[in-house]
Amino acid sequence: MEASEIYKCIADPQRLRILNLLEAGPLCVCHMQEILEVPQVKMSKQLSSMKQLGLLKAHREGTWMIYKLVDPVEGLITANLCYLREAACAECNQLQRDLTKREKLILKVTKIDNDCPQEVCQQITCC
Amino acid sequence: MEASEIYKCIADPQRLRILNLLEAGPLCVCHMQEILEVPQVKMSKQLSSMKQLGLLKAHREGTWMIYKLVDPVEGLITANLCYLREAACAECNQLQRDLTKREKLILKVTKIDNDCPQEVCQQITCC
DNA sequence: ACAATATATACTAAAATTAGTATATATCAT
DNA sequence: ATGATATATACTAATTTTAGTATATATTGT
Numbered sequence: 537m538e539a540s541e542i543y544k545c546i547a548d549p550q551r552l553r554i555l556n557l558l559e560a561g562p563l564c565v566c567h568m569q570e571i572l573e574v575p576q577v578k579m580s581k582q583l584s585s586m587k588q589l590g591l592l593k594a595h596r597e598g599t600w601m602i603y604k605l606v607d608p609v610e611g612l613i614t615a616n617l618c619y620l621r622e623a624a625c626a627e628c629n630q631l632q633r634d635l636t637k638r639e640k641l642i643l644k645v646t647k648i649d650n651d652c653p654q655e656v657c658q659q660i661t662c663c
Numbered sequence: 664m665e666a667s668e669i670y671k672c673i674a675d676p677q678r679l680r681i682l683n684l685l686e687a688g689p690l691c692v693c694h695m696q697e698i699l700e701v702p703q704v705k706m707s708k709q710l711s712s713m714k715q716l717g718l719l720k721a722h723r724e725g726t727w728m729i730y731k732l733v734d735p736v737e738g739l740i741t742a743n744l745c746y747l748r749e750a751a752c753a754e755c756n757q758l759q760r761d762l763t764k765r766e767k768l769i770l771k772v773t774k775i776d777n778d779c780p781q782e783v784c785q786q787i788t789c790c
Numbered sequence: 791a792c793a794a795t796a797t798a799t800a801c802t803a804a805a806a807t808t809a810g811t812a813t814a815t816a817t818c819a820t
Numbered sequence: 821a822t823g824a825t826a827t828a829t830a831c832t833a834a835t836t837t838t839a840g841t842a843t844a845t846a847t848t849g850t
Contacts, residue, residue: 539747539754540676547670548808565827577810580828599817599826615746619739620666627666675838692797704840707798726796726847 537590542612545589549627550574551582555605556617556631557638558592562604562655567645571637597653664717669739672716676754677701678709682732683744683758684765685719689731689782694772698764724780 546552553572557563569579583603586592591610594603605613620628646657673679680699684690696706710730713719718737721730732740747755773784 539750539752540674540679543670543674543679547667547674549667552667552670566825575810576827577829578808580826581808584828596816596827599824601827611750612743612746615742616739619742623666623738625666693795702840703797704799705838707796708838711798723797723846726794728797 537610539612541589542591542610545586545591546613546616548582549630550578551586552620552627553631553634554582554586555591555613556620557634558603558605559609559614559617560635560638562602562653563638564597564600564602564653564656566600567638567641567656568603571634571641597655600653602653602655664737666739668716669718669737672713672718673740673743675709676757677705678713679747679754680758680761681709681713682718682740683747684761685730685732686736686741686744687762687765689729689780690765691724691727691729691780691783693727694765694768694783695730698761698768724782727780729780729782 546555550572554568557568557571565576565579565583568583569576572579583592583594587594587603591606591613592603593606594601596602617631620631622628642652642656645652673682677699681695684695684698692703692706692710695710696703699706710719710721714721714730718733718740719730720733721728723729744758747758749755769779769783772779
């Protein structure tokens with residue numbers, strides 16, 4: 537994968553936020569949608585472009601599609617997420633807030649709604 | 664400066680190469696042009712967009728315009744150049760080759776042509 | 791004042807990216 | 821088979837980015 541392709545990808549704040557979320561663990565489309573507050577089409581298209589690029593893979597669980605980072609994670613991605621988490625900028629705060637929102641959402645859909653893909657809720661200490 | 668703006672900038676291989684060159688020291692437009700082998704218009708436009716973004720600054724020395732990175736260099740740029748120099752990919756090799764080409768060119772214009780901006784040739788051990 | 795060199799800008803055409811609406815597909819529960 | 825939910829795709833319109841040609845400006849040397 538070319539560095540320039542990766543940069544083009546993370547040059548879009550939304551795509552960067554997706555990578556940030558997925559680094560913490562797999563997620564299904566609708567949950568990412570809820571965290572980022574974007575229309576379904578947009579989310580779906582961005583995910584598919586990132587999958588095509590080779591950064592993400594997906595599999596189905598029921599009606600859900602679970603997306604995750606390919607393993608091993610592209611080093612350039614890791615390095616930049618790592619940098620941005622330390623840094624102090626508007627975008628960086630957003631990334632942190634997304635992670636918090638992710639935690640809460642997974643807890644909710646797991647414990648309260650009891651309606652969460654296996655692979656996602658497995659991440660919770662007590663599921 | 665927003666991270667996404669910086670990523671958009673370095674998503675263009677040519678702009679990345681410019682930053683890579685300038686991290687080694689200031690250069691005038693025509694020398695960068697020669698190293699990267701691009702038409703004058705393109706070089707000029709890319710430089711001006713990067714200056715506008717706030718990554719570069721420029722001053723005149725005779726008919727030359729000398730460009731350099733603003734000080735302090737944007738951390739995200741430094742981190743990425745650093746990463747790419749260590750990495751093994753086509754783009755990374757290009758960056759190395761550019762630096763070598765830069766060394767040779769500066770030596771030539773300084774010692775042989777004797778036609779080099781002060782600030783550029785000052786970098787040479789013996790000028 | 792004039793020519794040469796280095797660089798920048800205006801303008802236009804071409805290409806790439808993004809966004810939106812509608813529609814399609816897959817899976818599950820009834 | 822039908823309806824509901826989650827997701828993907830086709831198509832189009834709008835926007836942004838890039839590239840190219842021509843021209844302008846600034847500086848220097850004659």
